[in-house]
Amino acid sequence: MRIRTVFASLASAVALSLVTGCAQGGSAGSSGNTVTYWLWDANQLPAYEACAKDFERRNPGLNVEITQMGWDDYWTKLTASFIAGTEPDVFTDHIQKFGQFADLDVLEPLDDLGIEESDYQPGLAANWVGQDGHRYGAPKDWDTVAFFYNKKMADDAGLTAEELNDLSWNPQDGGTFEKAVARLTVDKNGKRGDEPGFDKNNVKVYGLATGGAGDGDGQTQWSPFTASAGWSYTDEQRWGTKYQYDSETFQSVVDWYFGLAKKGYLAPFADYSNNGNPANAQVASGKAAAAFDGAWMISTYYGAKGLEVGTAVTPQGPTGKRATMMNGLADSVSKNARNKTGAKKWVRYLASDACQRIVGRYGIVFPATPDGTEAAVAAYRKKGIDVTAFTEPVTDKERFTTFSFPITDYAADVLALMRPAMQDIYANDAPVSGLNQTNSQINLILGQ
Amino acid sequence: MSIASSSPPTSRGDGRLAAVFLAPALLGFLVFLLWPTLRGVYLSFTRFNLLTPAEWVGLDNYVRMVNDPIFWDSLQVTVAYVVINIGVQTVAALAIAVLLQRLTQSAVLRGIVLTPYLMSNVVAGIVWLWILDTQLGVGNEIVTALGADRIPFLADETWSIPTIALINVWRHVGYTALLLFAGLQAIPQHLYEAAKVDGAGEWRMFWRITLPLLRPVLAVVLIMTVIGSFQVFDTVAVTTMGGPANATNVLQYYIYGSAFGRFQFGYASAMSVALLIVLTAITVLQYRLTRAGRTDLG
Helix, strand or coil, X not given: CHHHHHHHHHHHHHHHHHHHHHHHHCCCCCCCCXXXXXXXXXXXXXXXXXXXXXHHHHCCCCEEEEEECCHHHHHHHHHHHHHHCCCCCEEEECHHHHHXXXXXXXXXXXXXXXXXXXXXXXXXXXXXXXXXXXXXXXXXXXXXXXXXXXXHHXXXXXXXXXXXXXXXXXXXXXXXXXXXXXXXXXXXXXXXXXXXXXXXXXXXXXXXXXXXXXXXXXXXCCHHHHHHCCCCCECCCCCCCCECCCCHHHHHHHHHHHHHHHCCCECCHHHCECCCECHHHHHHCXXXXXXXXXXXXXHHHHHCCCCCEEEECCCECCCCCEEEECEEEEEEEECCCCCHHHHHHHHHHHCCHHHHHHXXXXXXXXXXXXXXXXXXXXXXXXXXXXXXXXXXXXXXXXXXXXXXXXXXXXXXXXXXXXXXXXXXXXHHCCCHHHHHHXXXXXXXHHCC | CHHHHHCCCCCCCHHHHHHHHHHHHHHHHHHHHHHHHHHHHHHCCEECCCXXXXXXXXXXXXXXXXXXXXXXXXXXXXHHHHHHHHHHHHHHHHHHHHHHHHHCCCHHHXXXXXXXXXXXXXXXHHHHHHHCXXXXXXXXXXXXXXXXXXXXXXXXXXXXXXXXXXXXXXXXXXXXXXXXXXXXXXXCHHHHHHHHHCCCCHHHHHHHHHHHHHHHHHHHHHHHHHHHHHCCCHHHHHHCCCCCCCCCCCHHHHHHHHHHHCCCHHHHHHHHHHHHHHHHHHHHHHHHHHCCCCCCCC
């Protein structure tokens, strides 16, 4: 008898600890008047906390619970939460994950929110409409890519801000862009990349920092070049069914771009490390003179100690235009959100001028509405940062072309195949023609 | 021996008591090991993305696996890792254990040997990533100070697997040494004394006494460390993420990417089953070859 009760209580104690353990592990769900909201960028947390306060004031009785976690954990945890049924009501969504989440049927349609494309910077709202014609995201912010450079090194190289802001390139000789990057490169003996006797095997300062091989998008690596050469990722602007990594244009540009590393102007692949030595660290440490990087990095570059930084627009390509990716985040509502009404209200508010102006005032990101963007530009100006290189591509369609991340099904499979393929070209000097095979594998997956 | 033979025959009450003591472990075994394993085997015959119901596809995943060059490449990378990791680690651990036994009684030293093991794998991975960074790492500052060129330890296809293997040697060698040290303690001291009287040196005593009598312990340690080694994941995940160009795409990392990156849980399960079979085969083989169940003592 006694033994049996001991056993029973033991078992129930274990079971109980299992249950409570699980519950504690994923207590992100909400109910009643709480709306749970997840985001990954710690820099943006204060801005959204301010939005939440304003939202709660406007909607008495509702309160917003914000959770922030790092990029990698964010997606792992979000996936797990969908399975465990502990997903947040609202979460920050990325266009590369959108297709997958739409496939998995975990997103709530937001057609009834009245999101008007014309209320936001061009292209931002349209990207968040799925293949079924329903809207799954409300535009939040946007970013573009520009050329960050060390001002002092540019001065030493005799390159003016005007010159750097008006570079052009072509896949044959690299144009004035390659000349400038060569000029910024200095070897151990103090010889510059464009001088006779330059030792490409003993470079002290690389003209261009490495941001890795760029996976399948090359956002801050090769995409300003492939796009200004007239290439695009897929056969359709959105939800295409064929990738075009087998295009001759694409391959010749990639060949030229990674060829800069062989010439000693672009830091080799081995110098890059996502966790240890990203492009901004190479510039901040003086190991590289310049880097292509996104608007989300502005505060980081300008905040680096002892570094005086300037920015320039991307170089003009063979099409006569300058190109940059314009990516936008959005807020999405989970299909199984516990507080769907509250969640939709919160998303509607997040996508409104009221919230986006608040976010803009923090000067860390460009909100999606024109008013929000303006507030951000003013906030940056107050900090002494000129962000024209990032905003011009959006306002000046004569000189610039902007494009989006590829939006297709099977984005994760494309990434899994393209990451090693591009690394092979950059790190191991594999021929670009190898991309033909990768591309047909990708298109096979998309066609299934 | 004498204790076992003098104990009374099993009384009827012991069965229940045993059940009580076994219950927690048994529950854990059923819930966390047996059930997930069976479910994993089942899932390997399905197409499953976690959120929609699994769909039976028979042997499709296994056919795909056999025809997947990345899988075979990944298996090769893993084996290369295990060979370097276990080879270096076992020799180093044995050396440390023998030195600990023959030269010192210091508990402090034994403690120090174990310290890297107290660090989490992820922390160790990140710290080594910084130390070995091609451009900024202090490790490469030392390399250049010695007059050599910078070495892309974790960013080059030839260097990255040996580097990761050695990082894990650094972390686990103390623990392995301590296990072997415990085995050494069981070797009767009088054997060494007798050998000394006969004029044997340390080197000879190591080969003739230490190694043969340590064999059963060494075999168990090898089986455990080989299994652990095949499951390398965290160091890869924080240092190279499988790169450059799949050079460090070890099996567990490939499985993880297929499951949690690409939502192909069926295929990932099939590869896990393959890993399970490989590990079982290796363990049985090792057990047989090293006669791990028998001792040469007494």
